[in-house]
Amino acid sequence: MIRVAGLRHRIVDIPDLTVDARHIAVIGPNGSGKTTLLAISSGIEEPRAGTVRLLGRPPSAVKVGWVGEFPDRTLLFSRVYDEIASAPRFRHHPCRETDERVGAAAGKVGIQHLLGKKVSALSGGEKALVALAAACADDPEVLVLDEADSHLDAGTAERVYRVVQESTAAHVLWCTQSMDTAAGADYVLFMEDGRVRHHGTPEEVFSALEETCFYPTMWRVLR
Amino acid sequence: MRVDLEDLLFSRGSFTLRGSGTFEEGVHLVSGPVGSGKSTLALLLAELLRPGSGAVRRHGVSSALLLLQFPEHHITCPTVAEEAGSWGLAPDDVLARADLAGRGDDDPFHLSRGELRRLTLACAVMRNPDLLMLDEPFGSLDCVAKREACRMIEERDAGITIIFSHERAVLPRVDAVWEMEAGALTARGSVPGAIPLWRHAPPYLAYALREGARPANIRLSDAREALCRIRG
Numbered sequence: 291m292i293r294v295a296g297l298r299h300r301i302v303d304i305p306d307l308t309v310d311a312r313h314i315a316v317i318g319p320n321g322s323g324k325t326t327l328l329a330i331s332s333g334i335e336e337p338r339a340g341t342v343r344l345l346g347r348p349p350s351a352v353k354v355g356w357v358g359e360f361p362d363r364t365l366l367f368s369r370v371y372d373e374i375a376s377a378p379r380f381r382h383h384p385c386r387e388t389d390e391r392v393g394a395a396a397g398k399v400g401i402q403h404l405l406g407k408k409v410s411a412l413s414g415g416e417k418a419l420v421a422l423a424a425a426c427a428d429d430p431e432v433l434v435l436d437e438a439d440s441h442l443d444a445g446t447a448e449r450v451y452r453v454v455q456e457s458t459a460a461h462v463l464w465c466t467q468s469m470d471t472a473a474g475a476d477y478v479l480f481m482e483d484g485r486v487r488h489h490g491t492p493e494e495v496f497s498a499l500e501e502t503c504f505y506p507t508m509w510r511v512l513r
Numbered sequence: 514m515r516v517d518l519e520d521l522l523f524s525r526g527s528f529t530l531r532g533s534g535t536f537e538e539g540v541h542l543v544s545g546p547v548g549s550g551k552s553t554l555a556l557l558l559a560e561l562l563r564p565g566s567g568a569v570r571r572h573g574v575s576s577a578l579l580l581l582q583f584p585e586h587h588i589t590c591p592t593v594a595e596e597a598g599s600w601g602l603a604p605d606d607v608l609a610r611a612d613l614a615g616r617g618d619d620d621p622f623h624l625s626r627g628e629l630r631r632l633t634l635a636c637a638v639m640r641n642p643d644l645l646m647l648d649e650p651f652g653s654l655d656c657v658a659k660r661e662a663c664r665m666i667e668e669r670d671a672g673i674t675i676i677f678s679h680e681r682a683v684l685p686r687v688d689a690v691w692e693m694e695a696g697a698l699t700a701r702g703s704v705p706g707a708i709p710l711w712r713h714a715p716p717y718l719a720y721a722l723r724e725g726a727r728p729a730n731i732r733l734s735d736a737r738e739a740l741c742r743i744r745g
Contacts, residue, residue, distance in 0.1 A: 318655070319627075319655040319657055319658075320625050320627045320653070320658060321625040321627070359653070411526075413547060414547050416548070437653070440652060440653050441547060441649075441652060442679075443545070443546035443547045443548075443549075443679045443713075444546070444713065445546055446546070446547060467653075467654070467655055468681075468682065469656070470682065470716065502656075503656035503659075503660060504656060507682050507715070507716065508717060510733060510737060511720050511721060511733070511736055511737060512720070
Protein backbone atom coordinates (compact mmCIF):
# COMPACT_ATOMS: atom_id res chain seq x y z
CA MET A 291 0.00 0.00 0.00
CA ILE A 292 1.26 3.46 -0.94
CA ARG A 293 -0.29 6.45 0.83
CA VAL A 294 0.34 10.06 -0.09
CA ALA A 295 -1.06 12.80 2.14
CA GLY A 296 -0.79 16.59 1.78
CA LEU A 297 2.32 16.25 -0.38
CA ARG A 298 3.83 19.52 -1.63
CA HIS A 299 7.35 19.62 -2.99
CA ARG A 300 8.61 21.71 -5.92
CA ILE A 301 5.75 21.51 -8.44
CA VAL A 302 4.28 18.30 -7.00
CA ASP A 303 0.97 18.84 -5.25
CA ILE A 304 -0.90 15.67 -4.26
CA PRO A 305 -3.44 16.23 -1.46
CA ASP A 306 -4.49 12.62 -0.99
CA LEU A 307 -3.78 9.37 -2.83
CA THR A 308 -3.87 5.71 -1.85
CA VAL A 309 -2.71 3.00 -4.25
CA ASP A 310 -2.97 -0.69 -3.47
CA ALA A 311 -1.43 -2.25 -6.57
CA ARG A 312 1.90 -3.88 -7.33
CA HIS A 313 3.00 -2.52 -10.70
CA ILE A 314 2.25 1.20 -10.87
CA ALA A 315 3.03 3.12 -14.07
CA VAL A 316 3.68 6.85 -13.66
CA ILE A 317 3.10 8.69 -16.93
CA GLY A 318 2.67 12.25 -18.15
CA PRO A 319 4.41 15.04 -20.08
CA ASN A 320 8.04 16.07 -19.51
CA GLY A 321 8.25 18.38 -16.49
CA SER A 322 5.00 17.19 -14.89
CA GLY A 323 6.68 16.13 -11.63
CA LYS A 324 7.08 12.39 -12.21
CA THR A 325 10.76 12.25 -11.27
CA THR A 326 10.13 14.42 -8.19
CA LEU A 327 7.37 12.07 -6.99
CA LEU A 328 9.65 9.07 -7.56
CA ALA A 329 12.55 10.75 -5.72
CA ILE A 330 10.32 11.45 -2.69
CA SER A 331 8.90 7.92 -2.77
CA SER A 332 12.45 6.53 -2.76
CA GLY A 333 13.59 8.65 0.16
CA ILE A 334 16.12 10.45 -2.08
CA GLU A 335 14.35 13.75 -1.36
CA GLU A 336 12.49 14.92 1.74
CA PRO A 337 9.23 16.67 0.84
CA ARG A 338 8.69 20.30 1.90
CA ALA A 339 5.26 19.32 3.24
CA GLY A 340 3.20 16.17 3.59
CA THR A 341 4.09 12.49 3.71
CA VAL A 342 4.53 9.42 1.55
CA ARG A 343 4.25 6.04 3.25
CA LEU A 344 5.16 2.76 1.60
CA LEU A 345 4.01 -0.46 3.30
CA GLY A 346 3.01 1.72 6.29
CA ARG A 347 6.52 3.14 6.72
CA PRO A 348 8.37 6.28 5.60
CA PRO A 349 10.50 5.68 2.46
CA SER A 350 13.74 5.91 4.46
CA ALA A 351 12.67 2.80 6.42
CA VAL A 352 11.93 0.78 3.27
CA LYS A 353 14.45 -1.11 1.12
CA VAL A 354 14.15 0.70 -2.22
CA GLY A 355 15.92 -0.23 -5.46
CA TRP A 356 16.34 2.73 -7.83
CA VAL A 357 17.07 2.69 -11.57
CA GLY A 358 17.50 6.12 -13.13
CA GLU A 359 17.19 7.31 -16.72
CA PHE A 360 20.91 7.96 -17.18
CA PRO A 361 22.91 5.06 -15.64
CA ASP A 362 26.11 7.02 -16.33
CA ARG A 363 25.04 9.45 -13.63
CA THR A 364 24.16 6.83 -11.01
CA LEU A 365 26.70 4.03 -11.42
CA LEU A 366 29.26 4.49 -8.62
CA PHE A 367 31.90 1.84 -9.15
CA SER A 368 34.21 1.16 -12.07
CA ARG A 369 33.74 -2.62 -12.12
CA VAL A 370 30.37 -4.24 -12.87
CA TYR A 371 30.76 -6.73 -9.99
CA ASP A 372 31.44 -3.95 -7.47
CA GLU A 373 28.46 -1.94 -8.68
CA ILE A 374 26.04 -4.85 -8.22
CA ALA A 375 27.69 -5.74 -4.88
CA SER A 376 27.33 -2.20 -3.53
CA ALA A 377 23.92 -2.54 -1.82
CA PRO A 378 24.72 -5.86 -0.04
CA ARG A 379 28.13 -4.47 0.99
CA PHE A 380 26.63 -1.23 2.31
CA ARG A 381 24.35 -3.42 4.43
CA HIS A 382 27.40 -5.31 5.74
CA HIS A 383 26.29 -8.67 4.40
CA PRO A 384 29.06 -11.31 4.69
CA CYS A 385 31.31 -11.70 1.62
CA ARG A 386 29.92 -15.10 0.66
CA GLU A 387 26.32 -13.90 0.85
CA THR A 388 27.22 -10.77 -1.15
CA ASP A 389 28.81 -12.94 -3.80
CA GLU A 390 25.70 -15.13 -3.98
CA ARG A 391 23.46 -12.08 -4.28
CA VAL A 392 25.58 -10.60 -7.06
CA GLY A 393 25.51 -13.90 -8.96
CA ALA A 394 21.73 -14.24 -8.52
CA ALA A 395 21.00 -10.64 -9.58
CA ALA A 396 23.28 -10.88 -12.61
CA GLY A 397 21.67 -14.21 -13.51
CA LYS A 398 18.15 -12.77 -13.32
CA VAL A 399 19.08 -9.90 -15.62
CA GLY A 400 21.20 -12.15 -17.87
CA ILE A 401 24.51 -10.30 -17.53
CA GLN A 402 26.80 -12.85 -15.81
CA HIS A 403 29.23 -12.39 -18.72
CA LEU A 404 29.64 -8.70 -17.81
CA LEU A 405 30.61 -9.19 -14.13
CA GLY A 406 34.37 -8.87 -14.73
CA LYS A 407 34.07 -5.93 -17.12
CA LYS A 408 34.69 -2.25 -16.54
CA VAL A 409 31.53 -0.15 -16.49
CA SER A 410 33.15 2.33 -18.89
CA ALA A 411 33.45 -0.39 -21.56
CA LEU A 412 29.69 -1.12 -21.62
CA SER A 413 27.07 0.10 -24.08
CA GLY A 414 24.22 2.27 -22.84
CA GLY A 415 21.81 -0.68 -22.81
CA GLU A 416 24.27 -2.84 -20.86
CA LYS A 417 24.72 -0.05 -18.29
CA ALA A 418 20.96 0.09 -17.80
CA LEU A 419 20.93 -3.68 -17.17
CA VAL A 420 23.79 -3.33 -14.64
CA ALA A 421 21.84 -0.57 -12.87
CA LEU A 422 18.79 -2.87 -12.76
CA ALA A 423 20.83 -5.79 -11.37
CA ALA A 424 22.35 -3.46 -8.73
CA ALA A 425 18.87 -2.27 -7.76
CA CYS A 426 17.66 -5.89 -7.42
CA ALA A 427 20.69 -7.31 -5.58
CA ASP A 428 19.40 -6.59 -2.08
CA ASP A 429 15.83 -7.84 -2.72
CA PRO A 430 14.17 -4.41 -2.58
CA GLU A 431 10.70 -4.11 -1.10
CA VAL A 432 9.96 -1.35 -3.60
CA LEU A 433 11.54 -1.05 -7.04
CA VAL A 434 11.59 2.41 -8.66
CA LEU A 435 12.40 2.93 -12.35
CA ASP A 436 12.63 6.49 -13.66
CA GLU A 437 12.32 6.35 -17.46
CA ALA A 438 14.91 3.58 -17.36
CA ASP A 439 13.57 2.43 -20.74
CA SER A 440 13.98 5.77 -22.57
CA HIS A 441 17.32 4.84 -24.07
CA LEU A 442 16.70 1.12 -24.52
CA ASP A 443 15.78 -0.77 -27.66
CA ALA A 444 12.73 -3.05 -27.72
CA GLY A 445 14.66 -6.24 -26.91
CA THR A 446 16.44 -4.78 -23.87
CA ALA A 447 13.26 -3.05 -22.70
CA GLU A 448 11.42 -6.39 -22.79
CA ARG A 449 14.19 -7.95 -20.69
CA VAL A 450 13.82 -5.15 -18.11
CA TYR A 451 10.05 -5.66 -18.11
CA ARG A 452 10.41 -9.40 -17.45
CA VAL A 453 12.89 -8.89 -14.58
CA VAL A 454 10.59 -6.32 -12.99
CA GLN A 455 7.58 -8.64 -13.29
CA GLU A 456 9.50 -11.50 -11.67
CA SER A 457 11.03 -9.44 -8.85
CA THR A 458 9.81 -10.04 -5.31
CA ALA A 459 9.23 -6.31 -4.69
CA ALA A 460 5.82 -5.55 -3.18
CA HIS A 461 5.55 -2.42 -5.31
CA VAL A 462 7.07 -1.34 -8.59
CA LEU A 463 6.88 2.38 -9.40
CA TRP A 464 7.73 2.73 -13.09
CA CYS A 465 7.85 6.06 -14.86
CA THR A 466 7.84 5.54 -18.64
CA GLN A 467 7.20 7.40 -21.90
CA SER A 468 6.14 4.13 -23.54
CA MET A 469 2.38 3.98 -23.21
CA ASP A 470 2.43 0.44 -24.61
CA THR A 471 4.54 -0.50 -21.56
CA ALA A 472 2.32 1.47 -19.17
CA ALA A 473 -0.73 -0.38 -20.56
CA GLY A 474 0.65 -3.57 -18.97
CA ALA A 475 0.70 -2.10 -15.44
CA ASP A 476 -1.81 -2.88 -12.69
CA TYR A 477 -2.40 0.79 -11.99
CA VAL A 478 -1.60 4.04 -13.82
CA LEU A 479 -0.97 7.56 -12.47
CA PHE A 480 -1.16 10.29 -15.11
CA MET A 481 0.59 13.45 -13.89
CA GLU A 482 0.33 16.94 -15.30
CA ASP A 483 1.62 20.22 -13.82
CA GLY A 484 2.59 18.46 -10.59
CA ARG A 485 -0.83 16.96 -9.98
CA VAL A 486 -2.26 13.48 -10.48
CA ARG A 487 -4.85 14.20 -13.18
CA HIS A 488 -6.01 10.63 -13.67
CA HIS A 489 -5.44 7.44 -11.72
CA GLY A 490 -6.88 3.96 -11.91
CA THR A 491 -6.55 0.82 -14.02
CA PRO A 492 -4.95 1.25 -17.48
CA GLU A 493 -8.46 0.99 -19.01
CA GLU A 494 -9.79 3.79 -16.79
CA VAL A 495 -6.84 6.15 -17.26
CA PHE A 496 -6.33 5.64 -20.99
CA SER A 497 -10.03 6.02 -21.75
CA ALA A 498 -9.64 9.55 -20.36
CA LEU A 499 -6.61 10.06 -22.62
CA GLU A 500 -8.11 8.64 -25.80
CA GLU A 501 -8.01 11.97 -27.63
CA THR A 502 -4.31 12.50 -26.80
CA CYS A 503 -1.05 10.95 -27.99
CA PHE A 504 -0.76 9.31 -24.54
CA TYR A 505 -3.12 6.57 -25.73
CA PRO A 506 -1.16 3.31 -26.32
CA THR A 507 -0.34 2.77 -30.01
CA MET A 508 -1.37 -0.90 -29.89
CA TRP A 509 -4.77 -0.03 -28.41
CA ARG A 510 -5.18 2.51 -31.24
CA VAL A 511 -4.69 -0.10 -33.98
CA LEU A 512 -6.52 -2.94 -32.20
CA ARG A 513 -9.66 -0.86 -31.70
CA MET B 514 22.59 15.56 -54.27
CA ARG B 515 23.50 12.25 -52.61
CA VAL B 516 25.84 10.56 -50.14
CA ASP B 517 27.44 7.25 -51.09
CA LEU B 518 28.82 4.73 -48.63
CA GLU B 519 31.49 2.73 -50.44
CA ASP B 520 32.31 -0.49 -48.57
CA LEU B 521 32.57 1.44 -45.34
CA LEU B 522 34.47 -0.41 -42.62
CA PHE B 523 35.15 0.85 -39.11
CA SER B 524 36.44 -1.14 -36.13
CA ARG B 525 36.88 -0.35 -32.45
CA GLY B 526 37.73 -3.16 -30.06
CA SER B 527 35.48 -6.10 -30.88
CA PHE B 528 32.91 -3.88 -32.66
CA THR B 529 32.93 -3.67 -36.45
CA LEU B 530 30.66 -1.48 -38.57
CA ARG B 531 30.05 -2.25 -42.24
CA GLY B 532 27.87 -0.38 -44.70
CA SER B 533 27.27 0.30 -48.36
CA GLY B 534 24.53 2.22 -50.12
CA THR B 535 23.30 5.61 -51.24
CA PHE B 536 21.39 8.25 -49.30
CA GLU B 537 19.36 10.22 -51.85
CA GLU B 538 17.43 13.42 -51.17
CA GLY B 539 14.56 12.91 -48.74
CA VAL B 540 14.05 11.66 -45.19
CA HIS B 541 15.81 8.43 -44.18
CA LEU B 542 15.23 6.48 -40.98
CA VAL B 543 18.12 4.37 -39.71
CA SER B 544 16.58 2.15 -37.04
CA GLY B 545 18.15 -0.53 -34.89
CA PRO B 546 18.83 -1.62 -31.32
CA VAL B 547 20.89 0.37 -28.85
CA GLY B 548 24.57 -0.40 -29.33
CA SER B 549 24.11 -1.58 -32.94
CA GLY B 550 26.29 1.25 -34.28
CA LYS B 551 23.77 3.99 -35.21
CA SER B 552 25.70 6.79 -33.49
CA THR B 553 29.00 5.52 -34.92
CA LEU B 554 27.49 5.57 -38.42
CA ALA B 555 26.25 9.14 -37.77
CA LEU B 556 29.78 10.20 -36.80
CA LEU B 557 31.21 8.52 -39.91
CA LEU B 558 28.63 10.22 -42.16
CA ALA B 559 29.42 13.54 -40.47
CA GLU B 560 33.13 12.89 -41.17
CA LEU B 561 33.90 13.19 -37.46
CA LEU B 562 35.26 9.64 -37.52
CA ARG B 563 37.55 8.26 -40.21
CA PRO B 564 36.70 4.79 -41.57
CA GLY B 565 39.31 2.04 -41.43
CA SER B 566 38.65 1.40 -45.12
CA GLY B 567 36.08 2.40 -47.71
CA ALA B 568 34.68 5.91 -47.92
CA VAL B 569 31.78 8.30 -47.39
CA ARG B 570 31.45 10.30 -50.61
CA ARG B 571 29.24 13.39 -50.76
CA HIS B 572 28.01 14.54 -54.16
CA GLY B 573 26.58 18.05 -54.47
CA VAL B 574 26.41 18.41 -50.68
CA SER B 575 27.68 21.85 -49.74
CA SER B 576 26.75 21.85 -46.04
CA ALA B 577 26.25 19.18 -43.38
CA LEU B 578 25.14 19.19 -39.78
CA LEU B 579 24.90 16.51 -37.09
CA LEU B 580 22.54 17.04 -34.16
CA LEU B 581 23.94 15.06 -31.23
CA GLN B 582 21.94 12.59 -29.13
CA PHE B 583 22.05 14.81 -26.03
CA PRO B 584 20.99 18.37 -26.94
CA GLU B 585 22.85 19.84 -23.94
CA HIS B 586 26.11 18.91 -25.68
CA HIS B 587 25.38 21.64 -28.26
CA ILE B 588 25.01 24.48 -25.77
CA THR B 589 27.80 27.07 -25.79
CA CYS B 590 26.09 30.30 -24.64
CA PRO B 591 24.59 31.51 -21.34
CA THR B 592 21.21 32.58 -22.77
CA VAL B 593 18.74 31.04 -25.18
CA ALA B 594 18.91 34.09 -27.49
CA GLU B 595 22.72 34.04 -27.63
CA GLU B 596 22.64 30.31 -28.24
CA ALA B 597 20.34 30.85 -31.25
CA GLY B 598 22.66 33.64 -32.42
CA SER B 599 25.68 31.33 -32.15
CA TRP B 600 24.11 29.20 -34.91
CA GLY B 601 24.22 32.30 -37.16
CA LEU B 602 20.45 32.74 -36.93
CA ALA B 603 18.21 35.64 -35.90
CA PRO B 604 17.22 34.82 -32.29
CA ASP B 605 13.63 36.06 -32.64
CA ASP B 606 13.01 33.80 -35.64
CA VAL B 607 14.42 30.78 -33.78
CA LEU B 608 12.41 31.50 -30.62
CA ALA B 609 9.21 31.76 -32.69
CA ARG B 610 9.95 28.54 -34.60
CA ALA B 611 10.85 26.67 -31.39
CA ASP B 612 7.76 28.03 -29.61
CA LEU B 613 10.01 29.64 -26.98
CA ALA B 614 8.94 33.28 -27.40
CA GLY B 615 9.78 35.29 -24.26
CA ARG B 616 12.44 32.78 -23.13
CA GLY B 617 15.37 34.53 -24.86
CA ASP B 618 17.02 35.67 -21.62
CA ASP B 619 16.72 32.26 -19.93
CA ASP B 620 19.69 29.98 -19.29
CA PRO B 621 19.44 27.13 -21.86
CA PHE B 622 20.03 24.68 -19.01
CA HIS B 623 16.86 25.93 -17.33
CA LEU B 624 14.78 24.76 -20.30
CA SER B 625 13.03 21.40 -20.01
CA ARG B 626 14.34 18.51 -22.08
CA GLY B 627 11.56 18.98 -24.61
CA GLU B 628 12.21 22.72 -24.86
CA LEU B 629 15.97 22.24 -25.27
CA ARG B 630 15.37 19.64 -27.99
CA ARG B 631 12.97 22.04 -29.77
CA LEU B 632 15.61 24.78 -29.59
CA THR B 633 18.44 22.72 -31.09
CA LEU B 634 16.17 21.08 -33.67
CA ALA B 635 14.80 24.48 -34.73
CA CYS B 636 18.36 25.82 -35.08
CA ALA B 637 19.44 22.78 -37.13
CA VAL B 638 16.38 22.86 -39.42
CA MET B 639 16.64 26.64 -39.90
CA ARG B 640 20.33 26.36 -40.82
CA ASN B 641 18.89 24.24 -43.63
CA PRO B 642 22.00 22.18 -44.40
CA ASP B 643 22.04 19.99 -47.49
CA LEU B 644 22.75 17.01 -45.24
CA LEU B 645 21.07 16.96 -41.81
CA MET B 646 21.78 14.06 -39.45
CA LEU B 647 19.70 13.64 -36.28
CA ASP B 648 20.94 11.21 -33.62
CA GLU B 649 18.01 9.98 -31.48
CA PRO B 650 15.99 13.20 -31.90
CA PHE B 651 13.09 11.70 -29.88
CA GLY B 652 15.07 10.47 -26.85
CA SER B 653 13.65 11.44 -23.43
CA LEU B 654 10.73 13.30 -25.01
CA ASP B 655 7.05 12.86 -24.18
CA CYS B 656 4.72 12.09 -27.07
CA VAL B 657 3.64 15.73 -27.48
CA ALA B 658 7.27 16.84 -27.89
CA LYS B 659 7.99 13.87 -30.20
CA ARG B 660 5.14 14.99 -32.45
CA GLU B 661 6.54 18.53 -32.55
CA ALA B 662 9.95 17.12 -33.52
CA CYS B 663 8.29 15.06 -36.29
CA ARG B 664 6.49 18.15 -37.58
CA MET B 665 9.75 20.11 -37.78
CA ILE B 666 11.45 17.25 -39.62
CA GLU B 667 8.52 16.87 -42.06
CA GLU B 668 8.54 20.61 -42.80
CA ARG B 669 12.04 20.34 -44.21
CA ASP B 670 11.30 20.07 -47.93
CA ALA B 671 14.77 19.73 -49.49
CA GLY B 672 18.11 18.08 -48.91
CA ILE B 673 19.00 14.80 -47.25
CA THR B 674 17.73 14.15 -43.72
CA ILE B 675 18.92 11.06 -41.86
CA ILE B 676 17.28 10.13 -38.55
CA PHE B 677 19.07 7.60 -36.32
CA SER B 678 16.54 6.27 -33.82
CA HIS B 679 15.12 3.28 -31.97
CA GLU B 680 11.80 5.11 -31.47
CA ARG B 681 8.79 2.79 -31.88
CA ALA B 682 5.70 4.89 -31.20
CA VAL B 683 5.93 8.41 -32.68
CA LEU B 684 7.68 8.62 -36.06
CA PRO B 685 7.64 11.11 -38.95
CA ARG B 686 6.78 10.41 -42.57
CA VAL B 687 9.95 9.07 -44.21
CA ASP B 688 11.10 8.19 -47.72
CA ALA B 689 13.43 5.28 -46.93
CA VAL B 690 14.21 2.85 -44.12
CA TRP B 691 17.59 1.39 -43.17
CA GLU B 692 18.43 -1.02 -40.37
CA MET B 693 21.54 -1.36 -38.24
CA GLU B 694 22.10 -4.68 -36.56
CA ALA B 695 25.31 -5.63 -34.76
CA GLY B 696 27.27 -3.12 -36.84
CA ALA B 697 25.83 -4.14 -40.21
CA LEU B 698 23.86 -1.55 -42.17
CA THR B 699 21.11 -2.87 -44.44
CA ALA B 700 19.03 -0.79 -46.86
CA ARG B 701 15.36 -1.77 -46.71
CA GLY B 702 14.63 0.59 -49.61
CA SER B 703 11.95 3.18 -50.30
CA VAL B 704 8.69 3.42 -48.38
CA PRO B 705 6.15 1.80 -48.66
CA GLY B 706 8.03 -1.14 -50.22
CA ALA B 707 10.49 -1.11 -47.31
CA ILE B 708 7.83 -1.55 -44.61
CA PRO B 709 7.27 -5.35 -44.92
CA LEU B 710 11.06 -5.84 -45.02
CA TRP B 711 11.64 -3.81 -41.83
CA ARG B 712 12.62 -6.42 -39.24
CA HIS B 713 12.36 -4.13 -36.19
CA ALA B 714 9.21 -2.31 -37.31
CA PRO B 715 7.18 -0.74 -34.48
CA PRO B 716 4.51 -3.07 -33.00
CA TYR B 717 1.59 -1.14 -34.53
CA LEU B 718 3.10 -1.49 -38.05
CA ALA B 719 3.88 -5.18 -37.52
CA TYR B 720 0.29 -5.70 -36.39
CA ALA B 721 -1.14 -3.87 -39.43
CA LEU B 722 1.00 -6.03 -41.75
CA ARG B 723 -0.13 -9.23 -40.00
CA GLU B 724 -3.73 -8.14 -40.54
CA GLY B 725 -3.03 -7.82 -44.26
CA ALA B 726 -3.01 -4.01 -44.32
CA ARG B 727 -0.47 -2.14 -46.47
CA PRO B 728 0.37 1.18 -44.76
CA ALA B 729 1.50 3.96 -47.12
CA ASN B 730 4.07 5.21 -44.62
CA ILE B 731 5.41 4.36 -41.16
CA ARG B 732 3.36 6.60 -38.84
CA LEU B 733 0.67 5.31 -36.48
CA SER B 734 -1.88 7.27 -38.55
CA ASP B 735 -0.70 5.42 -41.69
CA ALA B 736 -1.19 2.05 -39.98
CA ARG B 737 -4.68 3.07 -38.83
CA GLU B 738 -5.69 4.32 -42.28
CA ALA B 739 -4.50 1.11 -43.89
CA LEU B 740 -6.42 -0.96 -41.32
CA CYS B 741 -9.55 1.12 -41.91
CA ARG B 742 -9.30 0.47 -45.66
CA ILE B 743 -9.27 -3.31 -45.24
CA ARG B 744 -11.83 -3.34 -42.43
CA GLY B 745 -14.18 -1.05 -44.34
